[in-house]
Amino acid sequence: MIETEKILKKHNLRLTDGRRSILDIFLNNPVALSHASIEEKLPNFDRVTIYRTLYSFVENGILHKVLDDGMASKFALCHTCHDHKHTHQHVHFKCEICLDTTCLEKTRIPSFVMPDGFLAHEIGLLVQGICPKCSQKN
């Protein structure tokens, strides 16, 4: 069975063309994607279907929302998460020039002490700066 179907089955999601296609895009793409960029790649699917699929993937722990300070939400594959428990330790890098957000898979967030009373559940770290591609061009 193909990777996409394996993942969908694992989460008890019906195997539909839309889900297969969207999941496929994420599996073959190292950067975080917005709804708009998926819509671009899949012009045959309805805008709303894409929204609902993304949302359901997040609920099922297949995707996670990536932190951003911009307008539209971005999503990325949960490589490190297990099912419905999102115990993320994500480091993402957003390039200020090309605006691409990449997962820095190998970079770990060092541990730090939380103030009393705050219960940490999920930790996200976003570094903004200039990516290797863009710094070469200048």
Added chain:
Amino acid sequence: MIETEKILKKHNLRLTDGRRSILDIFLNNPVALSHASIEEKLPNFDRVTIYRTLYSFVENGILHKVLDDGMASKFALCHTCHDHKHTHQHVHFKCEICLDTTCLEKTRIPSFVMPDGFLAHEIGLLVQGICPKCSQKN
């Protein structure tokens, strides 16, 4: 001179009622605020004016955009930044219940090593979980 006016003068911004009021809200509020919540507190000001004021405050280094995984942008005071140089080391905490985002002023982001080729410019860390207020209620 009042705090608000001092800050506006320092950044060569004209002293207007809108700016004074918006800045005042931030000075008296420990949490990150969205455009909508400011609009609520200041029903006499035009929606657009609030947007433009927030934007100009960000440009001048008075406010900074706070990382979020939600729909609307949130803003908070730059306590640690100097003028136009945003050299942030912010840790923010977003409560999954009340959705308030607070600045953990005393918590520092530990240093970590970036992969080769990536130029870090700004670092943001968002912890999501349950805040002291909400964990008491349960």
Added chain:
DNA sequence: GTTTATGCAAATTCTTTGCAATACT
């Protein structure tokens, strides 16, 4: 045959732009 997902239309929410009127210095 049931249940779940899709597509279309339409509504909401968030944000930006243009321009004339107004307020600041």
Added chain:
DNA sequence: AGTATTGCAAAGAATTTGCATAAAC
């Protein structure tokens, strides 16, 4: 007086909702 800011109208993104049709199991 001269320049920057405001308000209003309107447009433009991003996202959500309702409901009938269609597809998956």
